[in-house]
Amino acid sequence: MASHSTINKLCKSSKLIPLVISLFTIVVLLLSPISAAAAASTHVSDGLKNNLFPEILREEAVARLYELGKVSDVDGYLERTFLSPASIRAGNLIQTWMGDAGLTTWVDGLGNVHGRVQPPNASKKALLIGSHLDTVVDAGMFDGALGIVSAISALKVLNITGRLRHLRHPVEVIAFSDEEGVRFQSTFLGSEAIAGVLPVSTLQIPDKSGLTVQNVLKENLIDTTEANLSLLKYEPESVLGYVEVHIEQGPVLESIGLPLAVVKGIAGQTRLKVTVRGSQGHAGTVPMSMRQDPLVAAAELIVSLESLCKNPQDFISNDGSDGHCNAFSVKSLSGSLVCTVGEISTWPSASNVIPGQVVFTVDIRTIDDIGREAVIYELSNQMHSICDRRSVSCLMERKHDANAVSCDSGLNSHLKSAAYGALKRMTGEDIGDVPVLMSGAGHDAMAMSHLTKVGMLFVRCRGGISHSPEEHVLEDDVWAAGLAIQAFLETNL
Known part of the structure; x- marks a missing residue:
């Protein structure tokens, strides 16, 4: 450590800054390329060094x-x-x-x-x-x-x-x-x-x-x-x-x-809103064989969507028979395709009432835009098949589209x-x-x-x-x- 006499000589030298500052600050000023004004700020000087x-x-x-x-x-x-x-x-x-x-x-x-x-x-x-x-x-x-x-x-x-x-x-x-x-x-x-x-x-x-x-x-x-x-x-x-x-x-x-x-x-991504309408009724008086339950139909649709998105090669071909050109790779689609149902609601949403309507969202994403359209096309086909079989009505609306x-x-x-x-x-x-x-x-x-x-x-x-x-x-x-x-x-x- 420098002696008091050495520090006094440094402070009195006409070649140094005429301020009484610590030896540490002098060293920073001499060794750092930054300006003296910036170095005077203790908060900033360590970062500037x-x-x-x-x-x-x-x-x-x-x-x-x-x-x-x-x-x-x-x-x-x-x-x-x-x-x-x-x-x-x-x-x-x-x-x-x-x-x-x-x-x-x-x-x-x-x-x-x-x-x-x-x-x-x-x-x-x-x-x-x-x-x-x-x-x-x-x-x-x-x-x-x-x-x-x-x-x-x-x-x-x-x-x-x-x-x-x-x-x-x-x-x-x-x-x-x-x-x-x-x-x-x-x-x-x-x-x-x-x-x-x-x-x-x-x-x-x-x-x-x-x-x-x-x-x-x-x-x-x-x-x-x-x-x-x-x-x-x-x-x-x-x-x-x-x-x-x-x-x-x-x-x-x-x-x-x-x-x-x-x-x-x-x-790329697409957001869908799916509305399924059936026949609202009493939970205790409508026989199971006579129900038109939109919630059960929606559940089948969601499981069907999962199967489609896990294994698109089982549902979509590249031969053009599905109505789409073969400008995408099903293998590539399988590697990037993800589908999610993130929101679902029922009406009237009571424990003793067969719902009259169910609404749920679908989020579909993949790097292949043509492949994404093919998935939506196949999902639409499955939806109408399931809804017809269960005697409920289905509506699919596109709420958001963004290409890759x-x-x-x-x-x-x-x-x-x-x-x-x-x-x-x-x-x-x-x-x-x-x-x-x-x-x-x-x-x-x-x-x-x-x-x-x-x-x-x-x-x-x-x-x-x-x-x-x-x-x-x-x-x-x-x-x-x-x-x-x-x-x-x-x-x-």
Whole structure:
């Protein structure tokens, strides 16, 4: 340790900063390439020394994720649907964080929260980075929120270090108001509006209480009509591309022991609403042989759907006899097809009444769009056969369709390099090749692909669990995501 006399000589030297500061700070100033003004901040200096910024990209980001995870419309679990009171509170919180990062903020006509930096002399084409602020019922706190928080944190680092103003393109972070589609059973309301593909009829879709999308917007002092909905659309020539960071929602990254992956593409999906109507009656007086029970018919339909989706090769051929061309591989379909009945309701829903009506949802996903249509065609055939045999009526409505999306190879190449560099800087080791995965879950990138090229990063989640309170991401993996986005912005913009 230096003696008191040595420290006194250092403090009196005319060649050193004329301030009484600790020897530790002097060493940091002499060895670090950062400015003296930045080094004077003890909170920031440790992060600046090694350029990894754990205070912002890990500690602060994780704290914000947990804070956002407490913003819910119900006690006991997380639920935040389109423009609900909790959704508004979450949007206000996100706006505050955007402002803290040096971004100009606003809320658009569909409740999307925006934060934008417009560097001097930058090109007009903006890079968009986004994810969603809404949740499913009984949700986890990382789905959607991780992407928003990681992007804001990365931009905050660039702002603190003075590099934000040197970007060659504007950067805009968007927290989309609806991706999950829980309230109105119509996904991607926010991102489809920006991409310009949201049908104007969507404004008149009712929720379970009878309120329409337009009603809910008006309740929140947003005057969006069929006439001005198109004003929300971004022009393709104003956008450089779209990037999304999201938890994997699957177990692959955990199984291979890596925090990040690049997404090659996103499976297409269709959401159906099936209504089965029969003859409502007394549970004790109608003989079993004379019943027209829609619930039993629905149960058979659901089991039939499971068989179809587990073994599509047993029901669908490639010879064109099923009414579809043979431009898809049944083997490929078998490897990616998943089907889910997630919601079912009966009327009048009483223990001593044979139901008169049953409604259930069907979610069908696969990377093969033609194969998905073939599955829907076969399901429709089975439905009419079962319903005719049971003397009940059936109606199948398509509530949502999204074709499979391929991510842009150029954006993915840059994201892959950024992820590799971030992980190497964190670990000091060569982690090998960053994996490339397909996404079976839908993302706002699907809607944004109608506007511009898209790229995605996946972040490891524990057990591959998502849409559940058990959803969890390691703090260091949150750090890796933010560091990768920071590296992507520095290298490419």
